Amino acid sequence: MKILVCISNVPDTTTKITFTNDNTQFNTAGVQFIVNPYDEIALSRAIELCEGGKGTVTVINVGESATEPTIRKALAIGADDAVRVNAVPRDAYFTAFQIAEYAKANDFNMILCGRESIDYNGSQVAAMIGEFLDIPSISIIKKLDFDGTTATIEREIEGGKEVVSVTGKFVASCAEGTAEAKIPNMRGIMSARTKPLTVVEAVAIEELGKVTKFETPAPRGAVKLIPAENAEELITLLHTEAKVI
C-alpha cells in the first residue's frame, strides 16, 4: 500500500497575525513555521495504517526551499520519503493541481490531507485533487479504517456523522479524531536527515483569482464587568442591552 500525505507549511498556532506592504502580504518576520496541525493528524493516521510493513508513506509539499525544515519534520514523525514541488503555493487550485499531477504519475492507494490549513482555512485542496483525478473525495473525516481493499470512513456532518465506504483510490481530508498526532522521537529526527526528499518542478495552470488585501478584525470595546454576586444581571443585560436573548 502506498499513501500520499499532503503537507502545508503554516505559521505556528500562537502567531500574532500581521501584514506588510499596505496589508497585501502576510508578515513572516519572526514567525515560526510548522507542519499544518491537521496535516499532522493525516500523516499520523497514514503511518498507523502502514505500520508493520503494510505500506509506505510519502509526504508532498508545494513550496519553495524554505519549507524543507517542515518537510523534514514530517519525515521525522515517520514518513518514508518526501516530494517538494518547487513553487510558491499560489492558491488551493494551483496546489491541488500540482499534487494531482504528481499522483497521476505515481500510483497511490489513497491521498490524505488535513481538513484545512490554518492560514487560509480553505478546505479546498483534498476535494480539488479528487476532482482533478476523477476519484472520490471525502472531506472532514474523523475516522478512517482500511482493510486492504475498502476504506470505511466517518465524516463529520452538522449534529452527527455519516459513515461512507469507498473501494478503490480516494482522497480524504482529516480532522481531529482520525488519529492522535505523533511526536517525533530521537531516532526519527536522526533518520529524517537522510530520508529521500525529491524536488520536482511545477506544471503551469491558469490563475483564477488571488488575495488582494488582508484586514484584521475591528478591536472590541472594553469589557463590562458584572460583580459575581450580581451574576443574575447578565441575563437582563443580554436581553435589554445586547438583545441576543
Add this chain to the structure above:
Amino acid sequence: MSVLVYVEQADGKFKKSVFEAVSYAKAIADNQNTNLTAISIGNVSESELKELGKYGASKVLNVAADQLKNFVNQAYASVIAEAAKKENANLIVLSNSFSGKGLAPRIAVKLKAGLVDGAVEIPSFAGGFSVKKTAFSGKAFAVTSLTSDNKVIALNPNAFGVKEKATDAAIENFSPEIKATDLTAIVKEIVRATNKISLPDAELVVSAGRGLKGPENWGMIEELAELLGAATACSKPVSDADWRPHSEHVGQTGIAISPNLYIAIGISGAIQHLAGVSSSKVIVVINKDPEAPFFKVADYGIVGDAFEVVPKIIAALKAHKG
C-alpha cells in the same frame, strides 16, 4: 447570466443556513439585475421547495433521483455543474457547511471557477469582483479577487443573516444523466442527533473549559444551553482529555464559529481558542482569574467561580423566561 444557489437538505428539510445562502445569493442577483435559481438534490417535498421562494428564488430545480438521495459530493458536483450550464449561471453560491466544503472545490474545478470559501460579505463589484473571507482561523480577513468567468462562493453560517424577499418559486424537475463512476463512494449510515442544535449553525453557544474540573460537572453547562436554546462547545484541553467529543472543540484546530452569543465558562482564552470564536457578535466570559486573557476580547465579564456564578445565571434565566 443568472445566479445559482445549491440548497442542501437534511432529511428532506432545509436549515436556516440554507435560507441564509438563498438570501445572500438573492442580494447578489438583485445587484446584478438577474434571476436567482435554486437547485435541490434529494427527496424534498414540494411545499418545502416552495419555501425557497420566500427568500427570493424564482425557480427551483428539483433533482429527486433515488440514487442521489444521500450526499455523494462527486455526483452532486456533476449535477450542480450541469445545472449551471443549463441555466447559464456563472455564479454559484452554497453554504460553507461540512458537505459544502467537500462540494464547492469539485464544482470549482469542473467549471474552472475561482472559489471563495468562508465568505462573510456580499461581493464587491468595484473594479472587478472581490469577496471578503475569513483567514488565519479568524485572526484576519482576506479580500479575494476572482478573475475567472465562472465563480463559486461558499458562505459562512451566520455571516449574512436570513432576509425575506417574497417571490413565487416555480419548481422544475431536473434529471441530468448520472455517471456510475460518480457514485463509487457509498453512504452506509447517517447518525444525526435530532434533539441537539448543531454547533456550526448555532446562534447561541455555551462553552466550557478546564475550569469545570471534570466531565461530571457539565450538567449545569447543558442545562444553561438547553434553557437558552444554545449549542454546547468546549476548549481543546477538554476534548483532548475526552471530557467532551472532538466535534464540540472550537478554536484554531477545532471549528471556527460566529454565533450571536458566545458564553465562555472556565476558559482562559489562549490565542488559539480566541481565533475560533472572535467573530462571535457578543462574548461573555466567566472566569475566576481576573487576569484571564479572554476578558480582553469579552463584551461582558464575570470574575468568579463558575460553580457559584452559573447556577445564579440559570436561576435568573428561569425567572426571565417565567
